[in-house]
Amino acid sequence: MNEFIEQFIIECRDYIEQATSALQTLENYPDDAEALDALFRALHTLKGGAGIVDFAAMERALHAAESALGHARAGDRNVSTKLNADLLACLDLVVRWLDEMERTGELPERSDAQAEVLLHRLSEVARDAATAQHAAGRLSPAQGWLEGVLANHQDVGAYAQTAIRFIPKRDSFLRGEDPIALMGALPGLLALDLQPDGEWPALDVLDPYECILILLALTSASTRDVSTYLKNHVDECEIIELDSAAVTNVPGELPQSARDILEAQTALLNDVADEAFAGTITSVGMAAANVLVYCGHNSAAERITYASSQSLAEGTTRYLQEQLVQALRNPIVAEVSQSLPAAPARADIFARTLRVDAERVETLVRLIGEMTVVKNAIGHVVNLAHSEANPLATILKGHHGVLDRITGDVQRTVLGMRVLPLRTVLGRFGPVIRDMSANLGKPVKLAIEGDETEADKAIVEMLFEPLLHIVRNAMDHGIESPAIRALDNKPATASIVIRASRQSDRVFIEVSDDGGGINVARIREVALERGVVSSERLAELSEAEIIDLIFAPGFSTAAQVTELSGRGVGMDAVRMAVGRMGGMVAIESQSGQGTTVRFSLPFSVMMTHVMTVEAGGQTFGIPIDAVIETIRVPVNTIAEVGSAQVIVHRNRTLPVFDLTSLLQVQSLPGDDSEAVIVVAAFAGQWGGIRVERAGERMEVMLKPLEGLLSSIPGVTGTTIMGDGQVLLVLDLGEILL
Amino acid sequence: MTIQLSTNGNIELVGSCTVDDAEFLLQALLTNPGITVDWSACESAHGAVIQVLLVAKTRPFGKPVDTFLRDKVGPWLGVAM
Numbered sequence: 016m017n018e019f020i021e022q023f024i025i026e027c028r029d030y031i032e033q034a035t036s037a038l039q040t041l042e043n044y045p046d047d048a049e050a051l052d053a054l055f056r057a058l059h060t061l062k063g064g065a066g067i068v069d070f071a072a073m074e075r076a077l078h079a080a081e082s083a084l085g086h087a088r089a090g091d092r093n094v095s096t097k098l099n100a101d102l103l104a105c106l107d108l109v110v111r112w113l114d115e116m117e118r119t120g121e122l123p124e125r126s127d128a129q130a131e132v133l134l135h136r137l138s139e140v141a142r143d144a145a146t147a148q149h150a151a152g153r154l155s156p157a158q159g160w161l162e163g164v165l166a167n168h169q170d171v172g173a174y175a176q177t178a179i180r181f182i183p184k185r186d187s188f189l190r191g192e193d194p195i196a197l198m199g200a201l202p203g204l205l206a207l208d209l210q211p212d213g214e215w216p217a218l219d220v221l222d223p224y225e226c227i228l229i230l231l232a233l234t235s236a237s238t239r240d241v242s243t244y245l246k247n248h249v250d251e252c253e254i255i256e257l258d259s260a261a262v263t264n265v266p267g268e269l270p271q272s273a274r275d276i277l278e279a280q281t282a283l284l285n286d287v288a289d290e291a292f293a294g295t296i297t298s299v300g301m302a303a304a305n306v307l308v309y310c311g312h313n314s315a316a317e318r319i320t321y322a323s324s325q326s327l328a329e330g331t332t333r334y335l336q337e338q339l340v341q342a343l344r345n346p347i348v349a350e351v352s353q354s355l356p357a358a359p360a361r362a363d364i365f366a367r368t369l370r371v372d373a374e375r376v377e378t379l380v381r382l383i384g385e386m387t388v389v390k391n392a393i394g395h396v397v398n399l400a401h402s403e404a405n406p407l408a409t410i411l412k413g414h415h416g417v418l419d420r421i422t423g424d425v426q427r428t429v430l431g432m433r434v435l436p437l438r439t440v441l442g443r444f445g446p447v448i449r450d451m452s453a454n455l456g457k458p459v460k461l462a463i464e465g466d467e468t469e470a471d472k473a474i475v476e477m478l479f480e481p482l483l484h485i486v487r488n489a490m491d492h493g494i495e496s497p498a499i500r501a502l503d504n505k506p507a508t509a510s511i512v513i514r515a516s517r518q519s520d521r522v523f524i525e526v527s528d529d530g531g532g533i534n535v536a537r538i539r540e541v542a543l544e545r546g547v548v549s550s551e552r553l554a555e556l557s558e559a560e561i562i563d564l565i566f567a568p569g570f571s572t573a574a575q576v577t578e579l580s581g582r583g584v585g586m587d588a589v590r591m592a593v594g595r596m597g598g599m600v601a602i603e604s605q606s607g608q609g610t611t612v613r614f615s616l617p618f619s620v621m622m623t624h625v626m627t628v629e630a631g632g633q634t635f636g637i638p639i640d641a642v643i644e645t646i647r648v649p650v651n652t653i654a655e656v657g658s659a660q661v662i663v664h665r666n667r668t669l670p671v672f673d674l675t676s677l678l679q680v681q682s683l684p685g686d687d688s689e690a691v692i693v694v695a696a697f698a699g700q701w702g703g704i705r706v707e708r709a710g711e712r713m714e715v716m717l718k719p720l721e722g723l724l725s726s727i728p729g730v731t732g733t734t735i736m737g738d739g740q741v742l743l744v745l746d747l748g749e750i751l752l
Numbered sequence: 753m754t755i756q757l758s759t760n761g762n763i764e765l766v767g768s769c770t771v772d773d774a775e776f777l778l779q780a781l782l783t784n785p786g787i788t789v790d791w792s793a794c795e796s797a798h799g800a801v802i803q804v805l806l807v808a809k810t811r812p813f814g815k816p817v818d819t820f821l822r823d824k825v826g827p828w829l830g831v832a833m
Contacts, residue, residue: 188771188800195799199820209806209828219782221807223774223800456796496768498795498817 019438020120023068024113030064031106031113033057038103041094051094054102055084061109066246067443072126073109075239078246079137080105085249101136108133127344134239161255164231168206175205175233176314177241181252182212187226191487194230196456202244203235203317236314247450273306274343281339284332296326296335303339315342328507329460373472376432383426384717390415390422391731395749430619435475437515437524438466443479444486444513451490458508459494465515470522471619474596478524478614481589481600485526485612486511488586493530493610503607505529520618527611533562533604545569562604566590596620597718597734617718625717625734625744627710628693631680634710636734636744641695645709650690653705662703664694671703672750677729683707695747704750717744755780755801763787765794765801765812774800781808791816797825805829 037054040047062077080102087094094102108129115123123129160180165172179201183194198207208231216227234241238256245252269277280299287295300323307316315338322338397415400408441463452459494509501507514525538561542548547567548556556564564570568587593600598616625636626645646664653660653671660671671692675682685707692703717732731746754769755777763780765773781787781804789805791797792814802825805812811830816822822831 188774188798191771193771193799195802195825196796199824204824207824209802209825211806215807215809218778218804218808221778221804223778223804224771226799226803228799228803228806491770496796499767 017120017438018436019442020068020116022439023064024117027061027064027109027113030057030061031110034061034106035103038094038099038106042096042099045094045099051084051087055081058084058102067445068122069445070112070122070126071243072123072130073112074246075243076105076108076130076133076137078242078249079134082242082249083137101133104136105133160231164206164208164233167208168233171205171233174235175257176203177234177236177238178255178257179230179232179234179241179245179252180255181230181232181245181248183226183228183230183248183251185225185227188224191451191454191491193454194226194228197245197248197454198230198232200453200456201232201234201236202240203314204232205235206233207231236317240314244453269310269312269343273310276306277303277339277343281336281343284336284339287332292330293327296323296332299323299339300326300335303342307342312342318342325508328458371432376429379429380433383422383429387422387426387731390418391746392749393418395728430471433472434469434619435472436466437468437470437475437478437522438463440475440479440482441466441513441515444482447483448486448490448511451487455490457490457494457496459490460508460510462510462512463514464512466513468515468517468522469618470517470616473620474522474598474616474618477592477596478616481592481614482513482524482526484586484589486513489526489528489530489610493528493532495531499531517618522616522618524614524616525611527609529609532606532608532610533565533602535561535606538562538564542567542570559603562602565602566600620718624712625742626693626712627742628674628704628706629708629710630674630678630682630706632683632707633680634740634742635674635678636742637693637695637704637747638731638744639712641747643694643696643701645691645693646703647689647691650688653690660705662692664703667701669694669701669703671705673705675705675707677750702750704747757784758790761787762790765789765791765797765816767793768795769797769801771798771800774798774804777801778804778808781810788813790814791821794818794821797821802829 034054034057037050037057040050041054044050058077058081062074062081065071065073065077083098084094084102087098112123112126112129161178164178165175168175179198181194181198183192184190187194195209198204210229210231212227212229236244238254241254242249245254280303283295283299300319304316304319304323307319319335319338319342322334325334326332393411393415397408397411400411405411444463445461448459448461489511494511495503495505497507500509510529512525512527514527516523535558539553542561542564543550543553547564547570553561565586566589568585570586590600593614593616596616597620598614600615601613602610603613604610624639626639626642627634627636629635648662648664653662660673661668662671663669674680690705691707691709692705693709694701694703696702717734729746729749730743732744734742734744754765754767755773756764756766757780758764763777763784765777769777781789789810789812791812794816796818797816806828809830812826813831816826
């Protein structure tokens with residue numbers, strides 16, 4: 016089974032357990048707010064997970080469960096016995112789906128039909144709750160909006176199946192959303208009203224980045240289709256199913272004559288000659304859409320029309336064929352008589368999979384890090400024994416060799432436990448791009464290659480935000496609108512490719528788009544405007560270097576900075592985040608052809624807290640675990656004892672090691688009257704390390720020294736700091752022992 | 753630039769106007785009270801740009817290329833369909 020699905024199943028079972036336990040609490044205490052919130056969170060997370068693996072039926076079922084619960088939450092915060100039973104039924108159904116997925120490794124076959132039965136049950140609950148709220152006068156104040164929008168659009172009102180009131184969040188522009196485009200792409204849009212949330216302000220006090228709009232719409236699509244389309248904006252909109260009397264044709268089961276026509280049209284697509292391709296697709300699409308409109312299935316007809324344009328654009332019959340098959344299915348009728356079983360059939364998956372708290376694996380990684388340091392210290396002892404011609408030296412050396420090999424194996428195994436396939440992060444981009452594509456009105460096809468490539472969990476987890484930023488940039492700025500693409504003879508559907516691969520100990524990830532490329536002149540202008548670079552320096556830069564300026568601090572605008580959920584991520588932050596993991600990011604762009612952003616990252620990493628110190632003007636790291644304190648002492652308190660130096664500190668005599676002479680670096684002239692000493696302990700041995708300056712503490716990804724580098728004395732690993740500098744992390748064992 | 757001051761004294765919306773253009777449009781409208789907006793070359797406009805036009809109560813002239821702008825948004829800006 017695909018690891019992504021495997022992970023999804025494991026996580027879902029956890030959330031189902033949480034939701035079931037919350038429901039049990041609510042059964043006894045129906046107004047327990049904490050249990051209600053926990054249940055809501057669990058359902059929401061399950062829904063999100065279903066979206067990520069593209070399990071539409073599960074997503075719909077959980078969305079309905081969430082909405083039904085939302086009504087209860089907005090009302091008297093009381094979960095009725097019926098709602099409780101229906102939610103349990105929903106969770107049971109999900110458990111059965113998960114069991115089936117575990118057996119077959121595929122999404123369950125009849126899930127669509129089963130979800131319909133459940134949706135029917137849950138929508139009744141939601142309707143009852145809404146009616147109750149309405150009667151109690153609790154529904155939002157804008158009761159009159161529906162009458163208003165129907166009165167404004169009497170010409171199309173008769174065709175409308177669904178009315179929507181959408182109040183976007185005030186910061187939606189800043190979050191990269193376009194509510195007007197979102198409503199513009201609403202399936203079956205018949206009419207749109209644009210109103211202010213309150214009064215229109217005066218122009219001179221308008222904040223152009225604050226959204227103050229209310230959008231009202233009428234569509235011929237079903238409430239279900241609209242809910243699916245607006246699933247990411249549930250809390251911003253009200254969706255009302257209009258009285259069926261207002262609809263010209265009430266959709267029902269397709270009559271046999273209509274099915275015959277649709278089947279005949281489907282058959283036509285089985286063998287289409289190249290020269291007749293466009294004609295056949297167009298005529299089949301039109302015929303099928305007409306039949307469906309005649310039977311009152313307006314939204315299905317729209318899907319057919321859209322699918323035929325997709326088929327035409329991409330030169331394949333697949334999209335149209337899929338929609339025809341969909342239209343021929345009649346899931347509600349087929350499944351309505353089936354009842355859901357009372358108890359969930361739980362498979363015993365725990366026997367096969369051992370779930371370990373990530374924290375424990377982290378502890379293991381930390382311990383292995385310490386073990387490596389001890390192993391290196393023993394190596395030092397072996398060398399000492401050898402140089403003193405100790406008779407035990409040869410035996411010690413042999414054992415040290417074995418210890419070295421085993422420690423290496425253990426380290427690789429433990430790091431391997433933290434390895435995840437990149438699909439766990441890349442898989443999230445499908446839904447993200449679909450939503451952005453709908454929001455921006457730019458059709459985009461995403462291709463993901465090499466998502467089975469593995470990397471350390473820490474790397475995989477940090478990748479989402481930087482990649483999301485790159486993808487957003489591609490969608491917002493790189494990819495042109497379909498109209499412009501048409502002018503440039505490009506296919507209407509743009510393409511984004513995310514490609515991952517591993518070469519030796521590096522993991523490479525590329526994000527390419529076939530958009531308009533980076534406008535170098537604009538970069539030049541912006542860089543000058545924001546003082547990122549001087550005009551003299553700019554004149555010396557090559558085109559590639561100018562493009563690279565987008566990674567410079569201060570280049571991103573405030574609007575861009577707040578785009579990513581207000582996390583303050585600009586391209587400079589992308590480079591810094593990748594740099595912190597020991598990675599690099601580069602960009603390549605060709606005007607009119609597109610842009611490629613390349614990430615190169617290490618395969619394995621270890622997280623360590625270090626304190627930076629300076630010696631000879633260079634910065635080094637000391638593992639913070641070993642540091643006891645940092646002190647300043649007058650230089651004359653450092654006493655010479657033979658060839659060594661000592662100080663007395665807290666009634667303890669400590670040997671003092673001067674880092675500049677230990678590392679054989681040139682000391683810088685500075686304050687000679689005082690010495691900065693880092694007091695550290697290692698394996699019970701205390702000592703002072705004299706440095707020129709003590710710096711900050713930071714958490715870094717420590718990369719163990721490998722190959723020839725592993726023989727550098729006194730250094731345990733390296734890391735790359737935010738500014739791109741390499742930091743050598745010292746091995747205190749070798750220094751102090 | 754997708755929003756520009758033309759030589760004949762209009763503000764022109766050209767191509768795809770993004771969220772970043774809203775600020776520029778707002779400033780252009782504030783510094784040139786009563787100026788006319790020409791959106792005939794507009795291929796798409798971000799909601800923030802449309803919001804500025806709505807607040808300014810300015811009636812753009814010309815027919816934009818995009819039918820959604822023309823048919824669904826235009827009437828709210830006082831443009832006859």
